[in-house]
Amino acid sequence: MIEVTDLVYEYPTVRALNGVSLRVAPQTITALVGPNGAGKTTLLRCLAALDMPYSGQVTVDGLDTAVSPREIHARLGYLPDFYGLYDELSVRRCLTYAARAHGLTADKVAAAVDTAAARVGLSDRLETPAGELSRGLRQRLAIGQTIVHEPRVLLLDEPAAGLDPQARRDLSALLVSLKDAGMTLVVSSHILAELEDYCSEMIIIEGGRIAGGKAVKVRDVERPRYILEIATARSDLRDFLSARAGIDVIEVDEHHALFTFTRNPQQRSKLIRDLVTAGFEVSSFGESTRALEDTYFAQVGKQ
C-alpha cells in the first residue's frame, strides 16, 4: 500500500530523512516509533504528500506523491500531532465540512457524518460546538474528520497524546476496527505502551534512518511471544529451548527467556511439562505484553 524508496528530506540546516526505504502492507497497523526529533513527523508528512522529498520516491496506493499529490490526498486521512478545529462550528458541521471537502456528494454526506460520529462516539454530541468539547472529545472529533470519507490509508501522528486511559483504550478499539474495515494505518508515537494494543508491525526511525533497515513484525497471531521465568538460575536454558522444534529464541539469560512459540494450548502445556521434567523451576510463563518494547530495544540495541 505504501512504498518508500531512498527518501531524502532536508530542512535548511539538517537532513531529517537520509535514504529511508520501507514498505507498508495493506490492511495493517504499523507503528512508527523513535525518539523525539528522529524524523517521524517528517516521514508522515512525506507519506501524506504534504512535504515533497529532496530526492527518492514515495508511492501510496500505487500513486507517486511527486506526480499525483491531490489524488493521494483524496485517498488518505492524516491527523497531525498538533491540529486545530473550527471551534465555532458544531460537531455535525465540522464533520459535514470534512465530508464535503473530501468530495462526498450531497446525498452521501449525512450518512457519512452519522457513521463517523458513531465510530468515534460522538453521536450524542452532534450539535455541540467543537470549542466546548473536552480534550479527549476534540481528539475524537479530529479523528472523525479524518475518517469521514473512508480513506484507504490513515496516518496518525501521536493520536493518543493527552488522552486518559479510557480514551486510549477506546482509541485502540477504534483503530483495530478501522483496520478490520479495510484501512491501512500508520501510527506514530514515541510512547511504545500505547501502540502495544493494536500494532502488528513496527518501523523504528532513528537519526533519519530506519533502524534494522525495514519494518519488523511485532505481533504474530499464530506465533506470539512468550516470557519464561525460572526461580533457580540455569545456564543451559538457551540450549534447552533452542533444541526444541518450533521455538525461536529472541533473548535469553539464566533466569529469563523471550521466545516465539505456537499458540496451540496442547503444545504450550507440553512445553511447560517438559521444562518441569527437565528440572527447570518454572515460576512464570505467559504471553509477552511488551512485544513492541522488546522489539524496539532489540533493534535499537543493534545500532
Add this chain to the structure above:
Amino acid sequence: MNAEFQRNVWIELTPRRLILMVVLLTLAFFASAIAGGSEYDLASTARLLFYAIVVVWGSRNAALAVVGEIRDRTWDMQLLSSITPGAMTWGKLFGSTVYNWFGGAICLAVLEVQRATHGGIATALIDLVYFVAVGVISQAAAFLASLIAVRRRQSHSRLDIFVYQTIGLVAGVAVYTIWGLVDPANALLLHKTADDAVIWWGRAIDRRGFLLLSLAIFTAWTLLGCYREMRLELKMKNGTLVWLLWLVFIGIYVAGFDVWLSTDKTVAGWDAGSLRLALAGATFTVLTYLMVFLEPKDRVHFRWLGSQISSGRVGAFLGGLQAWMMSYIAAIVCTGVLLYWLHQSRPDLVDQLALIGAASGFLTRDVLIFVFMRSLPGRRRGDFAALGILFALYVLAPAIINGLGLQNLLMLFYPYPTSPVWMGPVVAWAEGIAMATLAFGQIALSRKPTTA
C-alpha cells in the same frame, strides 16, 4: 455550494453577527442623517463605511484567509481535501470576506438609491461596478500577497498580515485613482480634469476605455495569481510559463507609456525604443524587489536547483525557478539590451550608460542581501533585516557621507556619477559578486548530512 465557501458562511454569517452589523450601520446612517441633514451626507457616510468595511477590513480578512488557517492549525486538513485550487481560491477569497460584503451591500444600497435618484440608473450601475471592483481587487491583492508569503511558513505575525493588507490597500487606491480618471462625473476625484485620450505605444487611445480595460486585465491577472499560488499550496506544480507571460505582458504594457518620459531631462535625447526598454527594465526591477521580499528563499530549494543544473536536468532546473529569479533575469537581460541599444544610438551618453550598468550591479547586490539574510541560521525574519540593511545602504549611509562632504563615496551605495566613469559599475558589480560569494557560501555551509 462550494464546501469552503459554505464553511465560511457558517462561521461568518451567524444571526448574532448579522443583527449586529445591521444595527450598527442603521445607527451610523441615522446619526449621519441627523447631523448632516441631507441625503448627500448619507451617501458620503455610506461611501466611507463601504471603504472601511469592504476595502480596509475586507483586505485584512482576505490576508488572514490562509494565514489564519495555518496559525490555527487547520490548514493541513484543508490541504488534504479534494477541493480544487479554483474552488479553494474563490471559497476563501469570498468566504473570508462574506461578512464584509454583507455590510458593504447595505452601504451600497444606500449609495445606489442616492445615485439612481440624482444621476439616473446608468450612473448608479457604473458606480456599482466601481465599488465592487475596488472591493474585489483590494481583497484579491491582499489575498495574493498572503498566499505568496505563506510559502515561507513564517508569515503569521501581525506585522506580516499588516504588510499583506497594505498591499491590498495600495491596489484599492490604484483602482480609486484610475476610476477617478475615467469617472464621467468626476465625482470621485473632484477638480480633476480628465483628458480624452491616453498615448500608448505612440497611439492615442480613448482614455476611459483603455483604463477600464486595463482594470479588467489586471483584475484577471490578480485572480489568476491567486489561483496559481493556491495550486502551489495544494502541492501541485505550476511551471514557469505563466510568470514569463506576465513579465512579457507587464513589460509591453508599461513600455507603451514612453511618452510620459519624453519631457524628462534625465533621459533627454533618448529615442522611443530606449525609453521603452528603460520602462520595461524598471518594471522588472520593481517586480524583482517585490518578489524577492515576498517569496520563500529556501536553502534546500537552492541546493536542489544546484543539483539539477549540475546533473544536466535543465528542464527541471528551469521549472524550479522562482518568480523573483525570473524577474531578476528579465531585468538584467532588459538592462543589457538597453545598454547595447543606447551604446549604438547614443555613444556620447557614456555617463548614463555607466549609471545603468551600476544600477544592475546594485540590483544584484540587493537581491543577494535578501538571500544571504534568509540563509543565516535562525534568521526567521531575515527579510525585514534585509530591508533594514537596504534602508541603511540607500538612506542612512549616504546621509552620513553627504554630511561629511565625501560625495565621491556615494558610488559605494547607489548609482552615482564617478570619475572615471567605469568605476561606478565596476564597484557595483564587485559588491554584487561579493554578496554572491557570501550568499552561496552560506547556502553550502548550512548543509549538514545527518540529523541533529
